[in-house]
Amino acid sequence: MLCTHRPWVQASTSSYPPQSKQLNQSSNFSITKTKTQFQRKFLRNRLNDIEVDDIDDDDGGSGLLRFALTAHVKSITSTSNPFVKHCLKLKNSSSYRHSNGSALVVGTTSIREIYRYEEASQEKTVMDCLLLLDKAEIPEGLDTDSVRIVRINTMVMKKLSGVQSAESIEAIALMRLPTSFLNLDIDQNTLDCRRWFPSTYRILVLDGIQDPGNLGTLVRSATAFQWDGIFLLPGCCDPFNEKALRASRGSSFQLPIVSGSWYHLQTLKDTLNMKMVAGHPDSDGKLKKVSSLSKEFVHSLSHVPLCLVLGSEGRGLSEKSQQECELVSIPMAGEFESLNVSVAGGIFLYMLQPKN
Template sequence: MQCAFTSLFPLPHPPKLGIRNSQLPIGAQRQTHLQSNFENFNGELSVGVNIPLPSHVKSITSTSNPFVKHCLKLRNSSSYRHSHGAVLVVGSTPIREIYRFQETLQEKTVRLICLLVLDKAEILEEIDARSVRIVRVSPMVMKKLSGVQSTESIEAIALMRIPTSYLHLNGDKEEAHSEGWFPSPHRILVLDGIQDPGNLGTILRSAMAFRWGGVFLLPGCCDPFNEKALRASRGACFQFPIVCGCWIHLEALKSKFQMKMLAGHPESNAELKSVFQLTHEFADSLVHVPLCLILGSEGSGLSEKSHQECELVSIPMAGESDSLNVSVAGGIFLYMLQPRI
């Protein structure tokens, strides 16, 4: 399984998905690319190069089916996911949450390509079976695709397009468009080398719960559409903006919105820089200030660049432990600094 990125997506040829074209609005540019991947000119669903799913196919019973093999590659490979612009969402709960969220939006950011439903299981009540391609699958196929030992709790898997709210930036020229990356840039979470997919997914779920405006992923982060990240986030990566880029892009965002840069950091007497404590008074002083909050990796902490560019903030702890798991610390930071305006 591929998890950590080198320059985010190690593809021999970077995919067009999420690379902004100055001649098209970002949503239109992404949809144009994805449409070419998934729909042929006859309107028949196509799931990749030479891997069609003919319209007459209503059920799949064999794990050697080409469509099943394609879906397995989507689940296991970040480069394959992003080159095809699609992702598997396993389980009824995240599918429901994504679908309900989409119903609240004027402009839809996610398209459900097809729904794979376990034989004899009921179709999710939120899904209109008349407008969504439904394919029944055997328990063996469901077990293979879900990656879990028991399919008792897994009755549905959705094949979805990567949302248009996701953006992968390439090159210096992208910084000119920073005003459009996040609809609400008052509170932006920045992840710096978070490689564990469970931690990343948990942090994304917390960021959405506390109404942060989006997440910026610096190089070295795990793919947010990794299966473990998706499971931990319960589909949060489909429900608010995620931008992948480097410090050039982050500095453009900071400059555009005059954002204060904070970074979570353990308190240390050996620290050359001052380390502020995350108190209610500290949080109250920043209510009206646009913020970028940076959280570092589980093992090595903040990168040198993040350490230099940010004001360091620690969580006061009465116990003997000198640090917290990044997803736990992240939840505390996100709660304390959540937007209140």
């Protein structure tokens, strides 16, 4: 799925789950309060265990349509349960995730990583629900007083996790997307680039990374080496894709991520006087000079605000990235043309990491 999000059009109410229309404050169309009340009543009557938790109107609202289990539901045993279908659509559809502002985090390790980060920062991740396998223990570190726990059986866990052995997966969290994630093509209130990242000393820019495993690994590496954020150019997969979240071990909830265009990136570069370098093979035969990732090169950038651009493994850098960036290659003694982008990215991120 591409990480370019467009407004969603309301689907027919004859299908489940109902599609919501995501609005921004610049839109000429709004959901009136009368229609909002009708939607709540209709969905509650139709879906039994699911209710509309919140539909923001255009008076300062986000336009997100949220679903939640009713308070009496303590366990789910059927894969046909409407809430299970809602979770599956969150898992499989990027547009549905972003229209609901929620994502599934599969696995105890990723959930723990997110909460460990929360303890050390002021960023509060909102967990709407923790789906816990029957008789499994509550993951260590979770505040049981504030977390809604619903028990599910093996069949439901297999359906939601996508793994054949539910014993390896004991918990799935339904979490709201972090406030540190911005989609500049939709959110018109964040055009001031100084507000995108808390710091802009080191920003990783991903150019058309479509493999969720590679993208998630790069997000995880950027977090480990204390980079300040990720900028996603068009063509990247959703960082809240299930496979991307699993590869990142929840880092997509920790590191600021901004999705935008080259226009937005150019604005960031010009406003903050950032240097742009891009990873690129040394043996492509093109005329533009390709520098080597040496200690001297790294030292020359030690006090320079930097954007590092990495392209997809299949197509490489876009023409725009090649034109706008200084190209840098990793010296290799072997006869390989290039490395896997997540491996090459890890080397770049380590070598160019911030120096405290």
